Amino acid sequence: MRDKGIRIEGLTKRYGKGDTAVDALKGVDMQVAPGEVVGLIGPSGSGKSTLLKCLGAVIEPTAGRMILGNETIYDNGWKVNDLRALRRDKIGFVFQAPYLIPFLDVTDNVALLPMLAGKPNAEARKQAVELLQGLDVQHRARAMPSQLSGGEQQRVAIARGLVNRPPVILADEPTAPLDSERALAVIKILNDMARKFETAIIVVTHDEKIIPTFKRIYHIRDGVTYEEAGEGIDLR
Ligand SMILES: Nc1ncnc2c1ncn2[C@@H]1O[C@H](COP(=O)(O)OP(=O)(O)OP(=O)(O)O)[C@@H](O)[C@H]1O
Numbered sequence: 001m002r003d004k005g006i007r008i009e010g011l012t013k014r015y016g017k018g019d020t021a022v023d024a025l026k027g028v029d030m031q032v033a034p035g036e037v038v039g040l041i042g043p044s045g046s047g048k049s050t051l052l053k054c055l056g057a058v059i060e061p062t063a064g065r066m067i068l069g070n071e072t073i074y075d076n077g078w079k080v081n082d083l084r085a086l087r088r089d090k091i092g093f094v095f096q097a098p099y100l101i102p103f104l105d106v107t108d109n110v111a112l113l114p115m116l117a118g119k120p121n122a123e124a125r126k127q128a129v130e131l132l133q134g135l136d137v138q139h140r141a142r143a144m145p146s147q148l149s150g151g152e153q154q155r156v157a158i159a160r161g162l163v164n165r166p167p168v169i170l171a172d173e174p175t176a177p178l179d180s181e182r183a184l185a186v187i188k189i190l191n192d193m194a195r196k197f198e199t200a201i202i203v204v205t206h207d208e209k210i211i212p213t214f215k216r217i218y219h220i221r222d223g224v225t226y227e228e229a230g231e232g233i234d235l236r
């Protein structure tokens with residue numbers, strides 16, 4: 001499953017019809033190897049969120065191909081029957097605004113997905129606390145989301161996106177509310193995850209603090225991507 005990472009070929013997305021149609025993606029090609037973290041950079045309205053939503057099976061593309069691992073999930077139409085299962089089992093989302101569940105504490109917000117996937121509660125919570133430690137929020141493990149700062153909420157949301165160890169992680173501005181040290185800590189965790197679990201990770205960002213960490217960057221402009229080598233600074 002994990003041997004091919006992410007492959008996108010000629011992906012297009014048109015919103016709406018007729019006079020008001022918007023061509024948000026005009027033929028995107030992209031490849032992310034297992035174990036790789038790539039940056040995706042582009043101006044507002046260039047199609048970044050649209051691309052992540054297509055890859056995450058949140059919206060349907062108009063045409064093209066998307067391959068996750070060995071599975072062609074889209075080829076001018078969905079190739080999987082159960083899109084909910086695809087989202088749950090194969091894709092970890094880290095969104096800009098952390099949508100935490102207000103009536104669950106921090107640990108259970110993170111442990112919920114593995115619990116839903118059938119893991120014993122104690123084991124799921126242990127896994128959650130380990131991740132919270134790595135993100136330096138373990139001291140807030142029993143707090144409710146409303147009691148956290150914005151940066152703490154974001155780190156909990158990151159832990160939640162990683163906890164099921166999905167083969168693909170899609171992160172939209174994951175470090176925006178974080179200071180420099182914490183932003184780099186998040187990128188280090190993503191890189192460690194990628195290596196350890198052969199995860200393919202796409203990080204949408206404008207964050208100057210983390211851009212030098214990518215070895216490879218895709219730029220997107222007007223719905224078209226092009227690739228560039230990044231600095232790939234050492235994170236240790
Ligand atoms: N649901 C929608 N219906 C119609 N047009 C849309 C819809 N969502 C996005 N668009 C348009 O598609 C284009 C790409 O939008 P998208 O949200 O992917 O940009 P983005 O790169 O994520 O921008 P930002 O950096 O501001 O988040 C924009 O022109 C936007 O107005």
Ligand SMILES: [Mg+2]
Nearest residue numbers: 048049050172
């Ligand atoms: Mg966006």
